[in-house]
Amino acid sequence: MRTTTNRTLTAALALTLSLSLAACGSADQEGAGVTTEQTTSAETTSAETTSDDADDTSDDADDTSDDAEDTSDDADDTGDTTTGAGGEDLTATALAAIATAEAEAGGTAYEIDDQDDDGTWEVDVAVDDRSVEVTVSADGATVEATEDDDLDEDDRAALDAATITLVDAITTAVTEVDGVLDDAELEEEDGSFFWEVSVDRTSNGAGDDDVEVRVDVTTGDVVEVD
Incomplete structure (x- = not known):
């Protein structure tokens, strides 16, 4: 059990x-x-x-x-924008070259040529009855050379009549046609004086699209674009 x-x-x-x-x-x-x-x-x-x-x-x-x-x-x-091959603003360097040349010669600039093959600017400055050609570096800051010559009577008369400077005329012209400064000088036609500014409309100032802008030496008005 x-x-x-x-x-x-x-x-x-x-x-x-x-x-x-x-x-x-x-x-x-x-x-x-x-x-x-x-x-x-x-x-x-x-x-x-x-x-x-x-x-x-x-x-x-x-x-x-x-x-x-x-x-x-x-x-x-x-x-x-209006720049050169090296990226510089050609109009700005040209205006700087004018200021450098005037300071060097002690007078009033009345002509500037386009850059030479070496990039330098040639600026003509009136000093009394003389004309001083000042060669300025590509950046517009340094004087490379100077050369004295006689001042042309027409240029002297135009400068005496002008109240608008070369710098003012260039600024007006490049703004008018939106381009790059090529060269500028005093001119006379039928007894009237004017600044003739050559402006290149290409972006680097190396083309053939040049426009001639005439600026009145007393009023600063653009009187002709050709």
């Missing part, structure tokens, strides 16, 4: 232990499933974030490309 009871208890304990182990296994599997799902979800979120970052980087690259194109356009616009 005791043997039968012991076997019954043993069987009951074995069944209880088996059920407990099965329950633990199920819980572990469910926990593993949750962990797997969480890991997968995290990986998906990370991938989406990485994709978004890549899109943002691409957008930034597009913006940078647009900025570069804008800068290029600005550079092109700048290249369309």
Whole structure:
């Protein structure tokens, strides 16, 4: 009788232990499933974030490309201004050369020739009854040489009548036709004096599209464009 009871208890304990182990296994599997799902979800979120970052980087690259194109356009616009092959503003350097020549000779400039092959400017300056030809460096800052000569009577008479300077006439002329200074001088026609300024309409002053602009020596008005 005791043997039968012991076997019954043993069987009951074995069944209880088996059920407990099965329950633990199920819980572990469910926990593993949750962990797997969480890991997968995290990986998906990370991938989406990485994709978004890549899109943002691409957008930034597009913006940078647009900025570069804008800068290029600005550079092109700048290249369309009245500059020489070295990038200098020819009119500005010519005006600087006039100032340098007048300071050197101590007189009034009345003529400037276009740049020679070596880039220098030749500026004629009236000093009393003399004319001093001053050769100025390409940048308009340094005197390279000077040479004295007699002042022509017509040039003396024109200077006496003029209230508009060579610098003023050049500024007026290049603004009128939007170009680059080539040369400028005093001229007379039928008893009337005027500044004749040759302006090149090409962007670097090296073309053949020259325009002659006549500026009145007393009023500063443009009287003719040819």
